[in-house]
Amino acid sequence: MADGNKIFDDLGKLMNDAAGVADGVRREAETAVKAQMERLVNDMDLAKREEFDALRELVQIQGEEIAELRKELDALRSKKKSS
Secondary structure, eight states, X not given: OHHHHHHXXXXXXXXXXXXXXXXXXXXXXXXXXXXXXXXXXXHTTOOOHHHHHHHHHHHHHHHHHHHHHHHHHHHHHHHHHHO
16 A cells, blocks of 8 residues: 555656646746747837826826917907907
């Protein structure tokens, strides 16, 4: 019976080793794919999220400023017509 347990112990160790190797291969593949994707994105010259958000905020502020300037211009034109 001791030989049967040794076989199962050896089989268990072998399966653990195989799982460890498979996990290492998976991590290595993920790292390689991630590096390749980063190179691809960098080659595409895409804007980073932070840059996009900053530009969107700037455009929104400028749009509000333009609306205010148009109101002031319309008020000046109305004043000039009534003079």
